[in-house]
Amino acid sequence: MKRELQKQACLRALGIALCLSVPAYAAPEEGDAKAILASVDSLTPKLAAAAQDVWSYAEVGFKKGKSTARLQKDLKDAGFKIETSVAGIPTAFVATAGSGGPVIALLAEYDALPGLSQTPTAERHSAGGIAGHACGHNLLGAASVTAAIALKKWLDKTGVKGIIRLYGSPAEEGGFAKVYFVREGLFKDVDAVLSWHPGGSNRASQGQLLSMLTAKFTFKGVPSHAAAAPERGRSALDGVEIHNIAVNYLREHVPQETRIHYTITNGGDQPNIVPANAQSFYYVRHHDPAVVQDVWNRVKKAADGAALATGTQVSVEIIGGSYSTLPNDTLGRVVDASLNRVGGYRFTAEEAAYAKAVAATLPGGNGDPGDPSKIGAYEFGRKGSASSDVGDISWVVPTASLGTATWPAGTPPHSWQAVSASGTSIGVKGAVVAAKTLALSATELFRKPEIAVKAKEELLKSRGRDFTYTPLLGDRAPALDYTDRPGAGG
Numbered sequence: 001m002k003r004e005l006q007k008q009a010c011l012r013a014l015g016i017a018l019c020l021s022v023p024a025y026a027a028p029e030e031g032d033a034k035a036i037l038a039s040v041d042s043l044t045p046k047l048a049a050a051a052q053d054v055w056s057y058a059e060v061g062f063k064k065g066k067s068t069a070r071l072q073k074d075l076k077d078a079g080f081k082i083e084t085s086v087a088g089i090p091t092a093f094v095a096t097a098g099s100g101g102p103v104i105a106l107l108a109e110y111d112a113l114p115g116l117s118q119t120p121t122a123e124r125h126s127a128g129g130i131a132g133h134a135c136g137h138n139l140l141g142a143a144s145v146t147a148a149i150a151l152k153k154w155l156d157k158t159g160v161k162g163i164i165r166l167y168g169s170p171a172e173e174g175g176f177a178k179v180y181f182v183r184e185g186l187f188k189d190v191d192a193v194l195s196w197h198p199g200g201s202n203r204a205s206q207g208q209l210l211s212m213l214t215a216k217f218t219f220k221g222v223p224s225h226a227a228a229a230p231e232r233g234r235s236a237l238d239g240v241e242i243h244n245i246a247v248n249y250l251r252e253h254v255p256q257e258t259r260i261h262y263t264i265t266n267g268g269d270q271p272n273i274v275p276a277n278a279q280s281f282y283y284v285r286h287h288d289p290a291v292v293q294d295v296w297n298r299v300k301k302a303a304d305g306a307a308l309a310t311g312t313q314v315s316v317e318i319i320g321g322s323y324s325t326l327p328n329d330t331l332g333r334v335v336d337a338s339l340n341r342v343g344g345y346r347f348t349a350e351e352a353a354y355a356k357a358v359a360a361t362l363p364g365g366n367g368d369p370g371d372p373s374k375i376g377a378y379e380f381g382r383k384g385s386a387s388s389d390v391g392d393i394s395w396v397v398p399t400a401s402l403g404t405a406t407w408p409a410g411t412p413p414h415s416w417q418a419v420s421a422s423g424t425s426i427g428v429k430g431a432v433v434a435a436k437t438l439a440l441s442a443t444e445l446f447r448k449p450e451i452a453v454k455a456k457e458e459l460l461k462s463r464g465r466d467f468t469y470t471p472l473l474g475d476r477a478p479a480l481d482y483t484d485r486p487g488a489g490g
Helices: 004-020 030-057 064-078 136-156 176-182 236-253 289-310 329-342 347-362 391-393 416-422 425-447 449-463
Strands: 083-084 091-098 103-109 161-170 192-199 206-220 260-267 279-287 313-322 379-388 399-405
Touching: 030 064, 030 136, 030 161, 030 425, 064 083, 064 091, 064 136, 064 161, 091 136, 103 136, 103 206, 103 399, 103 425, 136 161, 136 192, 136 425, 161 176, 176 313, 176 391, 192 329, 192 425, 192 449, 206 236, 206 289, 206 329, 236 260, 236 279, 236 289, 279 289, 289 313, 329 399, 329 425, 329 449, 347 416, 347 425, 399 425, 416 425, 425 449
Parallel strands: 103 161, 103 192, 192 399, 206 379
Antiparallel strands: 083 091, 091 161, 206 279, 206 313, 260 279
């Protein structure tokens, strides 16, 4: 991938609305809309039950045996054909229903985040587990499954031709399952992808998330008694720390929008032993994948220098990598029209009291939980500050997303407040808004296949017709154990 080509593609992606004539789409026809909304309403108890079950399992990374089985059960019961262990990932699956075309895909995620166990209360209180749904993926998976089931019922009843396909995707939080899906060609016959994510407001704006690369740096040294014979030792932990220092100085000399994060996943055993093994885990992010690759190469050279300085050896394992999202205005406007047709929701008195209490715990919070009945104005092209493996999909298939108010306004992802709200009725209400919006948007695409054709034209123009997809994570197999810590024994 050439850097200049990638830059031009990103610029075209952000300016595409200026060079394409994109019509303002209306929400689906009233008959279809009423049928879909009623169907999702009838499925809401199942959505809530699935979301609560997955929330309670709180499984991390690729280790989601109960979560994936729970979602697959609802799909099987609804008559979907399920293909399991796709792309070499035991907890990934693809569910399909319908016939003919177009093929419209939905995405389901269900991974939790380590260290964020939390009860569904307005105070910080661990539920006693090892993880929590701090990005609301319990809601994301349940809502997408619900939308898929509602769409299958609609296709069966109306006789409209088309295939609804749902991709069960574990390990969005660092495992990059969808990148492997793309690499294996699982989207090659898909006409459009619709996705959503939990958040603090209702909005269907289409923006550009960050590209990223992640890797673990393992330093190996020479153990020795830290007091009696320190001169005989070579500290792997020194290598990790010198590397971190070098990268921290590097931050001054990278593009301003670059983000670099790390943790030390292994710092040795005990202080009286010169550490023979140590490890760090790094993320590098930027909107331009070419910048990510350039900065990444410098981070890697810093590791080589740290090893040289400390007399240790270092090895690097690429864990994952994803492209920035390529926004699609054509699909975005369809989703926005559907979201406005669905509308938001209102807090009950009990929900309002809980939401205010949670909002008051946020840094700088004034106790205002926001108004989940409001729909944000549509925007296109704004740069975001997070990453998602949806990005790779968006470079090969027209893709649009939305966010709904599943948490009090201002709640940051990856926080205990997000875990808490994701386990409440507020989270379920926001997920229902998402399920309805996804289903309405898909009915519009099934009824009017020409929209997906136009969206594909936009994709080709924004990425460049000479673009060839090459995954940033290379040809490595899925890192099924990436959530394990060294010596943790699984």
